[in-house]
Amino acid sequence: MLDFPKWKIWSIAATLLFGLYLAMPNFLPESVLRSAPDILPTKQLNLGLDLRGGSHLMLEATTDDVLKTKMEALEDLVRSELRVVEGGAVSYRDLSMGKDRLSLTITNPADLDRALAALRKVTQPAGGFGAVRDTDLSNNGTRLTLTATSDGVARAIDSAMAQAVEVIRRRIDELGTREPNIIRQGDTRIVVQVPGLQDPAALKALIGKTAKLEFKLVDVDADPVMLAEGRAPPGSQVLPVLEGGTLAVKRRAIISGDQLVDSQVSSDQNNQPAVSFRFDSTGGRRFAQATQANVGRPFAIILDGIVISAPRINEPILGGAGIISGSYTIATANELAILLRSGKLPVELKVIEERTVGPDLGADSIRAGAIASVLATVLVAVFMLVTYGRFGWYSVIALFLNGILVLGIMSGIGATLTLPGIAGFVLTIGAAVDANVLINERIREELRRGRAPISAVETGYREASRTIFDANVTNVIAAAIMFAFGSGPIKGFAVVLTLGIITSVFTAVTVTRLLAARWLRRTRPAALVL
Amino acid sequence: MRLLKLVPDNTNIGFLRWRNVAVGISLLMILGSIVLVGFRGLNFGVDFAGGLMMEVRFENAAKVDALRRTVNAAGEGASSIQTFGDANTVSIRLPLPPGDEAAVQVAVKRIQDAITADSPDAQFRRVETVSGKVSGELIQAGGLAILFAMIGISIYIWLRFEWQFGVGALFALVHDVAITMGFFAITQMEFDLNIVAAVLTIVGYSLNDTIVVYDRVRENLRKYRKMGITEILDLSLNETLPRTIVTSLTMIIALGTLVLFGGTVLFGFSVAMLLGIIIGTYSSIFIAAPILVWLGVGPSSFLAADSSAESRLRPQQRSERKG
Numbered sequence: 047m048l049d050f051p052k053w054k055i056w057s058i059a060a061t062l063l064f065g066l067y068l069a070m071p072n073f074l075p076e077s078v079l080r081s082a083p084d085i086l087p088t089k090q091l092n093l094g095l096d097l098r099g100g101s102h103l104m105l106e107a108t109t110d111d112v113l114k115t116k117m118e119a120l121e122d123l124v125r126s127e128l129r130v131v132e133g134g135a136v137s138y139r140d141l142s143m144g145k146d147r148l149s150l151t152i153t154n155p156a157d158l159d160r161a162l163a164a165l166r167k168v169t170q171p172a173g174g175f176g177a178v179r180d181t182d183l184s185n186n187g188t189r190l191t192l193t194a195t196s197d198g199v200a201r202a203i204d205s206a207m208a209q210a211v212e213v214i215r216r217r218i219d220e221l222g223t224r225e226p227n228i229i230r231q232g233d234t235r236i237v238v239q240v241p242g243l244q245d246p247a248a249l250k251a252l253i254g255k256t257a258k259l260e261f262k263l264v265d266v267d268a269d270p271v272m273l274a275e276g277r278a279p280p281g282s283q284v285l286p287v288l289e290g291g292t293l294a295v296k297r298r299a300i301i302s303g304d305q306l307v308d309s310q311v312s313s314d315q316n317n318q319p320a321v322s323f324r325f326d327s328t329g330g331r332r333f334a335q336a337t338q339a340n341v342g343r344p345f346a347i348i349l350d351g352i353v354i355s356a357p358r359i360n361e362p363i364l365g366g367a368g369i370i371s372g373s374y375t376i377a378t379a380n381e382l383a384i385l386l387r388s389g390k391l392p393v394e395l396k397v398i399e400e401r402t403v404g405p406d407l408g409a410d411s412i413r414a415g416a417i418a419s420v421l422a423t424v425l426v427a428v429f430m431l432v433t434y435g436r437f438g439w440y441s442v443i444a445l446f447l448n449g450i451l452v453l454g455i456m457s458g459i460g461a462t463l464t465l466p467g468i469a470g471f472v473l474t475i476g477a478a479v480d481a482n483v484l485i486n487e488r489i490r491e492e493l494r495r496g497r498a499p500i501s502a503v504e505t506g507y508r509e510a511s512r513t514i515f516d517a518n519v520t521n522v523i524a525a526a527i528m529f530a531f532g533s534g535p536i537k538g539f540a541v542v543l544t545l546g547i548i549t550s551v552f553t554a555v556t557v558t559r560l561l562a563a564r565w566l567r568r569t570r571p572a573a574l575v576l
Numbered sequence: 577m578r579l580l581k582l583v584p585d586n587t588n589i590g591f592l593r594w595r596n597v598a599v600g601i602s603l604l605m606i607l608g609s610i611v612l613v614g615f616r617g618l619n620f621g622v623d624f625a626g627g628l629m630m631e632v633r634f635e636n637a638a639k640v641d642a643l644r645r646t647v648n649a650a651g652e653g654a655s656s657i658q659t660f661g662d663a664n665t666v667s668i669r670l671p672l673p674p675g676d677e678a679a680v681q682v683a684v685k686r687i688q689d690a691i692t693a694d695s696p697d698a699q700f701r702r703v704e705t706v707s708g709k710v711s712g713e714l715i716q717a718g719g720l721a722i723l724f725a726m727i728g729i730s731i732y733i734w735l736r737f738e739w740q741f742g743v744g745a746l747f748a749l750v751h752d753v754a755i756t757m758g759f760f761a762i763t764q765m766e767f768d769l770n771i772v773a774a775v776l777t778i779v780g781y782s783l784n785d786t787i788v789v790y791d792r793v794r795e796n797l798r799k800y801r802k803m804g805i806t807e808i809l810d811l812s813l814n815e816t817l818p819r820t821i822v823t824s825l826t827m828i829i830a831l832g833t834l835v836l837f838g839g840t841v842l843f844g845f846s847v848a849m850l851l852g853i854i855i856g857t858y859s860s861i862f863i864a865a866p867i868l869v870w871l872g873v874g875p876s877s878f879l880a881a882d883s884s885a886e887s888r889l890r891p892q893q894r895s896e897r898k899g
Binding site: 096104106246247250254396397398399400401402403404406407410411413414415417418421422425426429430432433434435465466468469472473475476477479480483484487490491494509512513516517518519520521523524525527528530531532536539540543575576 | 729736822
């Protein structure tokens with residue numbers, strides 16, 4: 047055991063140096079790091095939101111909305127396909143929409159084959175051979191039914207979520223915050239982490255709005271009595287108005303916010319804050335046509351299902367740009383402009399979990415954690431020295447190297463240090479020391495049994511190693527389960543604990559053995575003080 | 577230099593003599609803990625109960641009563657407000673408001689606005705809201721994690737030792753976890769995700785301790801074939817006692833600094849760990865070891881293993897005698 051082959055010594059030294067190399071950026075100021083040559087690592091330890099302050103939001107999509115949007119789009123598609131069927135429009139009646147199905151009856155049975163052919167085109171899967179269809183078409187006589195398949199629903203949700211992540215990213219970027227972390231979790235959830243954010247209210251306001259902008263014609267023929275009862279004529283719908291009351295508008299939108307290319311804060315003719323917008327070229331053309339055809343009639347500007355204003359079209363709007371005015375402040379106008387610029391969310395997202403930590407609480411936590419870690423290390427070191435003398439020194443050196451290794455590996459792999467992670471680090475000190483306690487106590491025992499120093503140390507290390515291995519495997523099992531089941535901060539704890547246990551076995555067993563072996567070979571002591 | 581020896585050489589304490597008393601007390605404590613958790617319940621934090629928690633700091637000492645009126649007027653349901661750490665800081669807890677998943681967000685906004693209107697110097701240091709759905713998932717994940725950790729570790733011990741050791745370790749674990757939970761039920765300290773992490777760590781640590789003892793038991797069973805099981809266990813416990821004491825002390829030192837200086841957020845976690853270390857140490861000596869007697873562990877338990885590869889690797893072990 048005292049013979050350490052050269053390669054072993056070198057690999058131990060190399061491991062320790064590599065740890066030091068990875069840990070180094072944490073001890074250097076930012077200015078040095080920026081001018082450092084490329085071969086030096088620059089990754090500092092990642093601090094969790096609980097330590098540097100910031101907001102963690104978990105959002106969940108209401109998937110019913112996705113299905114509803116999909117069915118509405120399907121309805122639009124079916125209507126337009128049946129209008130442009132080869133050989134003249136097919137007429138139908140009793141179009142009804144369920145949760146996941148759309149049914150209609152073909153008025154003239156002679157049109158059935160043409161209608162089926164047209165609708166088959168609708169249900170034809172995109173992507174050619176092997177693609178799975180999103181909707182199934184079936185018919186019972188002249189009653190045709192389109193049903194969304196579970197694959198189709200899953201795909202719709204998936205693409206809506208992917209799009210939602212992009213929209214959220216654009217919106218948060220507009221806030222000018224640094225390095226937001228936006229990740230999908232599971233099928234219908236998105237986790238948003240924004241470090242260093244002072245006011246999560248603004249963030250939540252930005253994320254929580256769908257920002258679906260629509261322009262619809264006002265149904266001027268609607269019966270005011272029916273309207274008061276909340277009923278609208280066929281083809282129209284009743285919507286609440288921002289300033290109070292309700293308004294009947296045509297179901298079909300002239301144009302939607304999807305075709306917006308820009309939106310900015312500006313001011314209206316009364317010099318009040320307002321939001322200007324501009325359509326892309328197709329959108330601009332459609333807007334021009336629609337306004338041209340409806341001069342003199344009012345149209346409604348609708349945001350998230352609420353009528354913001356319903357101005358009269360005085361003249362065709364040809365430039366593809368317009369202004370939304372209402373009772374805005376600069377701040378709310380700016381928020382709306384951001385929302386319109388970044389596009390509408392394909393699903394409604396609700397905040398189901400929020401954890402926000404102010405930056406000064408984070409700083410307090412770091413300070414408390416650092417004090418506790420340093421103090422714990424010093425006290426444990428003193429205790430080890432008093433109890434085991436020279437061998438205590440070896441374990442203190444091992445403890446220090448273990449700290450460097452954990453720091454280095456965590457910086458290197460980009461793991462995040464959380465507050466429970468600091469606690470995990472303090473616990474690792476305990477675990478690291480335990481290995482040395484086991485070894486040293488075993489050596490004491492062997493000395494008591496009358497073994498010579500070298501033989502006692504040898505037996506001590508060998509016998510204790512097995513125990514150390516078994517004891518630490520159980521800790522790693524516990525940590526692995528924490529990692530698998532835990533959320534956020536707990537994961538941070540599990541990472542530090544696992545890393546710390548592995549590195550501590552290396553430093554507390556291998557490194558101290560090397561130190562002890564070199565000393566024993568050099569001095570060949572006749573008696574051991576332990 | 578004279579080194580510190582906390583346990584004198586040749587200490588010989590008859591731990592096993594007290595096994596009936598110790599296990600009796602432990603069984604009572606486990607039973608009491610279960611009853612306490614069942615009837616008094618745990619004081620679940622926002623993680624598990626849902627609802628909202630805020631830490632608010634004011635420039636001067638917080639007026640808790642006025643604040644309670646403000647919050648209760650703005651929110652739905654009774655708030656619980658306590659000073660937190662120092663007199664200027666309070667923690668506000670509110671149960672899950674009725675309504676859908678987003679209702680708790682609405683409540684946060686209203687309460688924050690109301691507090692800011694009353695005291696513009698209010699600083700929201702921490703805001704946590706958890707909806708009912710998420711808290712349900714967290715409870716489930718936390719419970720499963722503790723259960724799987726206990727089972728996983730017991731299986732590992734069964735594979736490394738014998739089935740009796742696995743059962744003994746599992747029982748010691750149930751003991752430690754139950755009593756820790758009982759402590760949280762008595763003190764009504766907040767039970768949240770951090771505490772689950774603490775319990776899992778206790779599971780790991782307590783096992784660590786148990787394994788050190790079991791490892792020595794196995795070694796001595798092979799060494800002293802003629803010795804009775806209670807003598808073997810007492811010998812093993814006494815031989816490992818110095819290590820048990822020193823390690824527990826270092827853990828207590830490390831955790832003690834966390835309790836005293838680790839800050840308010842880590843306080844509950846550190847207290848749970850500290851308690852767990854003490855219970856875990858006790859259970860390895862007074863629970864895990866005696867169970868081996870009742871489960872019939874004897875010198876023959878490792879006969880099969882003795883003829884296997886492991887003993888052939890270390891033939892010198894058999895000739896050793898205490899010197």
